Amino acid sequence: MDSHSVATTPGELVGGVDPHSHPSFLRHHFESVGQQREAASFGMWIFLLTEVMFFGGMFCAYLIFRNWYHPAFVAGSNTLDITLGTTNTAVLIGSSFTMAMAVYSAEMRRRSQLILFLTLTIVLGFAFLGIKAVEYHQKFVDHHVPGPNFSIQEFVHPSNPRAIPLSPDMAQKTQIYFSLYFAMTGMHALHMIIGISLLFFMVWRASRNAYTEGHIMPVENFGLYWHFVDIVWIFLFPLLYLISRYR
Amino acid sequence: MTEKIDPDHQEQHIVGPPVYLTIFVALLVLTAVTTGVAFIDLGVFNPIIALAIACFKASLVVLFFMHIKYSSRLLKMTVLCGLFTFMLLMTLTMTDYISRAWGMW
Numbered sequence: 001m002d003s004h005s006v007a008t009t010p011g012e013l014v015g016g017v018d019p020h021s022h023p024s025f026l027r028h029h030f031e032s033v034g035q036q037r038e039a040a041s042f043g044m045w046i047f048l049l050t051e052v053m054f055f056g057g058m059f060c061a062y063l064i065f066r067n068w069y070h071p072a073f074v075a076g077s078n079t080l081d082i083t084l085g086t087t088n089t090a091v092l093i094g095s096s097f098t099m100a101m102a103v104y105s106a107e108m109r110r111r112s113q114l115i116l117f118l119t120l121t122i123v124l125g126f127a128f129l130g131i132k133a134v135e136y137h138q139k140f141v142d143h144h145v146p147g148p149n150f151s152i153q154e155f156v157h158p159s160n161p162r163a164i165p166l167s168p169d170m171a172q173k174t175q176i177y178f179s180l181y182f183a184m185t186g187m188h189a190l191h192m193i194i195g196i197s198l199l200f201f202m203v204w205r206a207s208r209n210a211y212t213e214g215h216i217m218p219v220e221n222f223g224l225y226w227h228f229v230d231i232v233w234i235f236l237f238p239l240l241y242l243i244s245r246y247r
Numbered sequence: 248m249t250e251k252i253d254p255d256h257q258e259q260h261i262v263g264p265p266v267y268l269t270i271f272v273a274l275l276v277l278t279a280v281t282t283g284v285a286f287i288d289l290g291v292f293n294p295i296i297a298l299a300i301a302c303f304k305a306s307l308v309v310l311f312f313m314h315i316k317y318s319s320r321l322l323k324m325t326v327l328c329g330l331f332t333f334m335l336l337m338t339l340t341m342t343d344y345i346s347r348a349w350g351m352w
Contacts, residue, residue: 037259041322049329056333060340086282090275097271100262100312107261227312231305237278238297242285 025215037217044221048228055187055232062180062239069173071166075155076177077244078163079144081135085241088131089233095124096230103223106216111209114219118203121226125196132189136182145182146175162246184236191229198222260317270311277304 023033030036066073102117143151152171158164166174202222205211211219281300289296310316315326 034259038319038321041318042325045322045325045329049325049332052329052333053336056336060337063337063341064344082282082285086278089278093271093274093278096274096308096312097267100267100270101264104262104264104267107259224313227308230312231308234304234308235298235301238281238285238294238301242281243294243297245285247286247288 023214025217033214037220040217040221041224044224048224051228055184058180058184058187059235059239062184065176065180069170069176071164072155072170072173073177074244074246075158075163075166075171076144076174076181077240078160078246079139079142079154080181080241081138082241082245084131084135085237088128089237091124091128091131092230092233095121095128096227098124099223099226103216103220106206106211106219109212109214111206111212114206114212115203118199118206122196122199122203125192125199129189129192129196132185139178139182144174144178146179150175150178160246181240184240188229188232188236191232195222195226195229198225260314262311262314262317266311270307273307274304 026033026036030039098117098120102114102121105114105117139145142154143149144154152166152168152174155166155171155174156168199222202211202219205218277300281297284296284300285293287293309326315323
């Protein structure tokens with residue numbers, strides 16, 4: 001029971017209906033469920049816009065440094081595994097689909113279907129993070145993590161015959177590429193971890209019928225968050241993996 | 248205020264599985280296309296095409312998965328305002344970098 005939604009004293013019946021009767025989840029400062037939903041969606045979108053600005057700053061930094069140190073960014077980008085990147089994109093799009101279906105299940109008031117789709121979203125979220133962990137591990141093995149153990153060997157004397165060898169000082173600039181790579185994919189992964197944590201909580205709440213009796217707003221707003229994280233990856237994938245391939 | 252344009256008293260539009268499935272397949276196809284195009288040398292058009300496809304994919308997610316196509320004008324305007332502000336900040340930053348001697352352009 002929601003402490004903020006306790007009905008005020010029952011009033012006179014208007015047209016045979018108690019004007020104070022309302023669903024238990026309707027907070028008293030809202031006139032209708034529709035108004036409450038609209039306000040919640042509006043608030044969620046405002047939050048997502050602050051997230052756009054947060055990731056936007058990093059995208060802006062990427063754009064500027066990519067233009068300054070283009071050869072280093074091309075060399076750095078080609079060390080990423082495009083197969084894993086594409087697979088991860090498909091996995092994340094799949095998780096957005098299952099999340100959209102979870103919102104639909106809540107709207108249809110189907111509890112077990114809602115739990116199924118929320119769980120599938122968790123599974124796909126973990127699959128994404130697992131693949132990401134494999135990619136991160138490879139970067140540590142190759143000494144391509146910015147810092148004292150960073151190795152420019154691969155960029156000065158590339159093993160790929162199509163790669164253009166870089167001068168040692170330009171090769172050092174690949175550290176900027178990898179810094180941005182870890183910052184951007186790392187913040188994206190952090191958003192996924194927060195999202196998966198919230199999903200576990202929502203599965204538990206869903207099993208107690210919290211969202212299948214008309215109060216779908218938490219599922220809907222979480223869906224907006226999850227789709228936003230998907231959109232960030234939709235832009236990260238081409239920028240980090242695709243646009244600098246050796247052809 | 249008439250009842251028709253008041254979002255507070257409207258039934259929520261429910262988007263069904265056929266729409267979601269169509270968008271899901273479209274997003275997967277576009278991912279395959281953008282990955283394929285990355286291996287074709289198009290010069291300056293490689294990043295342009297990659298970003299155009301990414302923008303189109305993001306639009307599909309916003310319009311259908313995030314229900315903006317079926318939402319009130321308030322929410323549509325909120326999204327547009329956010330994107331406009333973001334583009335404004337990016338453009339102002341880029342004009343500054345491009346127009347100074349410190350840059351490497």
